[in-house]
Amino acid sequence: MTAVIDPIQVQLPARGVGHDLRAVKVVMHRELIRFWQDRMRIIVALVQPVLFLFVLGTGLSSLTSAGAGGVDLRTFMFPGVLAMSVMMPAMFSAGSIVYDREYGFLREMLVAPVSRAAIVLGKCLGGAVVATGQGLLVLVLAPAVGIPYSFGWMFAAVTQLVVLSFTLTTFGVLAAGRITTFQGFMALVNMIVMPMLFLSGAMFPLSGLPLWLRSVTLLNPLTYAVDAIRRTVFEDLAISDVARRVLIPGVHWGGWQVPVSVEVAVVAAVGLVVLAGAVAQFRRD
Amino acid sequence: MSPAVAVRGLVKRFDEVEAVRGIDLDVDTGEVFGFLGPNGAGKSTTISMLCTLVDPTAGSARVAGHDVRTERDDVRRNIGLVFQETTLDGYLSAEQNLRFHAELYGVPRAVLADRLRQVLEMVGLWERRKSKVITFSGGMKRRLEIARGLLHSPRVLFLDEPTVGLDPQTRSSIWEYIGQLRGREEITIFMTTHYMDEAEYCDRIAIIDNGQIIAVDTPAALKASVGKDRVQLGTADDGAAIVALRDRFGLDAAVHEGAVTFAVAEGERFVPRLFAELGVEIRSVSVARPSLDDVFMSYTGRTIRDAESGRGGIPSWMVGGIGRR
Numbered sequence: 001m002t003a004v005i006d007p008i009q010v011q012l013p014a015r016g017v018g019h020d021l022r023a024v025k026v027v028m029h030r031e032l033i034r035f036w037q038d039r040m041r042i043i044v045a046l047v048q049p050v051l052f053l054f055v056l057g058t059g060l061s062s063l064t065s066a067g068a069g070g071v072d073l074r075t076f077m078f079p080g081v082l083a084m085s086v087m088m089p090a091m092f093s094a095g096s097i098v099y100d101r102e103y104g105f106l107r108e109m110l111v112a113p114v115s116r117a118a119i120v121l122g123k124c125l126g127g128a129v130v131a132t133g134q135g136l137l138v139l140v141l142a143p144a145v146g147i148p149y150s151f152g153w154m155f156a157a158v159t160q161l162v163v164l165s166f167t168l169t170t171f172g173v174l175a176a177g178r179i180t181t182f183q184g185f186m187a188l189v190n191m192i193v194m195p196m197l198f199l200s201g202a203m204f205p206l207s208g209l210p211l212w213l214r215s216v217t218l219l220n221p222l223t224y225a226v227d228a229i230r231r232t233v234f235e236d237l238a239i240s241d242v243a244r245r246v247l248i249p250g251v252h253w254g255g256w257q258v259p260v261s262v263e264v265a266v267v268a269a270v271g272l273v274v275l276a277g278a279v280a281q282f283r284r285d
Numbered sequence: 286m287s288p289a290v291a292v293r294g295l296v297k298r299f300d301e302v303e304a305v306r307g308i309d310l311d312v313d314t315g316e317v318f319g320f321l322g323p324n325g326a327g328k329s330t331t332i333s334m335l336c337t338l339v340d341p342t343a344g345s346a347r348v349a350g351h352d353v354r355t356e357r358d359d360v361r362r363n364i365g366l367v368f369q370e371t372t373l374d375g376y377l378s379a380e381q382n383l384r385f386h387a388e389l390y391g392v393p394r395a396v397l398a399d400r401l402r403q404v405l406e407m408v409g410l411w412e413r414r415k416s417k418v419i420t421f422s423g424g425m426k427r428r429l430e431i432a433r434g435l436l437h438s439p440r441v442l443f444l445d446e447p448t449v450g451l452d453p454q455t456r457s458s459i460w461e462y463i464g465q466l467r468g469r470e471e472i473t474i475f476m477t478t479h480y481m482d483e484a485e486y487c488d489r490i491a492i493i494d495n496g497q498i499i500a501v502d503t504p505a506a507l508k509a510s511v512g513k514d515r516v517q518l519g520t521a522d523d524g525a526a527i528v529a530l531r532d533r534f535g536l537d538a539a540v541h542e543g544a545v546t547f548a549v550a551e552g553e554r555f556v557p558r559l560f561a562e563l564g565v566e567i568r569s570v571s572v573a574r575p576s577l578d579d580v581f582m583s584y585t586g587r588t589i590r591d592a593e594s595g596r597g598g599i600p601s602w603m604v605g606g607i608g609r610r
Contacts, residue, residue, distance in 0.1 A: 007438070007470045008403055009438050010396055010436070010438035011393070011438075012391050015358055019391040022388045022391060023389050023391075030377070100374075103371075103372075103375065104368065107338075108373075108386070111336060111338060112361065113358045113361035113362040
């Protein structure tokens with residue numbers, strides 16, 4: 001037998017903000033490790049946006065070339081596809097909670113002497129970073145649809161993607177708190193994601209919708225995100241004012257057009273409210 | 286110092302079912318304390334309450350000097366947990382799992398590297414620290430969980446069925462680690478098991494059945510309290526032997542594993558009478574001291590295996606008590 005070594009006695013420091021921050025960081029870090037390990041998923045998740053952009057977009061453009069005011073449909077769809085590309089990774093990231101529960105790892109987190117808020121926040125931030133990373137892979141395709149690279153719009157768009165990804169992950173985490181099977185979780189996600197996408201203006205201008213449907217879109221956080229990203233991406237593009245009015249009608253409250261900064265704030269606020277709900281839910285567990 | 290675990294009148298009710306019905310218990314610092322009973326007796330529910338995972342319906346419990354209801358975080362900082370089911374992330378390496386734990390528990394960075402190495406070496410997984418947990422065998426995973434449970438130097442380590450589902454060799458190696466642990470660290474170990482032979486490793490045992498503690502003592506004292514030895518006979522005619530045992534000695538016997546089996550006080554002294562008076566040819570005799578299984582039987586009227594299969598009320602108290610060692 002080897003010589004008995006004196007055990008190193010670990011003295012845990014008193015609970016404090018520093019400790020909670022370490023917990024947030026490590027939960028987030030795990031999300032990144034898992035994402036990076038699952039490189040196949042990154043590629044698979046890229047397929048859908050690329051299909052929408054280059055197959056659906058190209059196919060449909062033969063129908064709409066007359067109405068788009070000289071703007072390529074793919075250019076129009078690009079911001080919507082960008083928003084779409086972060087949806088599934090954000091949901092998958094949140095859905096890992098369901099897996100963690102099934103395989104027991106959630107218990108390891110829930111019995112730790114650390115606030116539940118730190119764990120939920122770490123999860124949501126991790127999902128935000130992972131989903132944004134996925135969005136970046138779509139972002140770099142911009143020149144292929146006639147949008148030249150420039151630091152200005154790209155920086156702003158990435159910021160908006162981070163906020164959107166965070167909010168989407170909070171929705172996913174809230175849902176994952178109550179659902180016990182991954183199949184059930186994915187079914188719910190599909191039920192939420194598709195209507196959210198269709199009622200957000202990601203694929204077509206909302207100006208074409210009847211009034212009652214347009215008022216529904218005002219309740220959809222994705223509407224604000226898509227509009228903000230589209231206005232950001234189109235900022236420097238040379239297109240006619242007529243096309244701009246049709247393609248980017250903007251979001252209006254009453255008669256007031258909501259500015260991009262407020263749109264982003266709306267998305268962030270929704271995320272924070274849902275986050276609070278998710279924390280409350282995990283506190284009860 | 287306050288006892289490591291102090292429980293008073295602990296009750297847990299789930300809707301209609303009363304899983305734990307008023308438990309009182311004191312576990313001293315440094316003890317290896319075993320909670321023995323069939324599945325469904327309330328062991329896991331009790332341990333869940335002590336670990337702050339489940340709120341008690343009534344009563345109180347203090348672990349490492351802190352109340353499980355009102356000082357939840359203080360309890361959590363002072364305990365290590367190894368559950369029945371694995372709670373590792375299979376896609377992370379052994380070391381990544383431990384680092385995750387260290388961050389969640391706020392282990393100071395200055396000691397982390399050394400402590401990490403120490404606990405991994407103790408369970409013999411230092412060489413495998415870079416491997417993903419998914420490639421580990423069941424025994425390796427359990428050892429890693431024990432290492433993780435110890436990482437933050439808890440005062441009480443809770444082990445819920447630490448060897449369930451493991452092969453005998455791995456089970457005994459897990460017990461070796463637990464034995465080493467007592468020598469090295471100032472730690473109280475509170476464990477549940479439904480393996481009788483494993484309960485023998487404990488300093489003291491509480492026998493629990495139907496949500497109540499029916500006996501608490503050292504394994505030796507509990508066995509001594511039974512007072513009867515187990516006798517097994519090989520005979521020429523088992524049926525006739527059983528009838529003769531009942532008629533002549535008033536003993537309730539049954540055939541188990543090819544031998545007529547019964548219990549009697551002072552077995553060695555009884556054997557000569559047996560040869561003289563049984564009237565059936567005896568080919569072999571063995572006399573054994575009572576096991577913890579017999580202890581459980583003498584308190585509850587059932588063996589642990591009966592209790593688990595939901596039968597109960599088996600005529601001979603020997604049923605299931607043999608062949609488990």
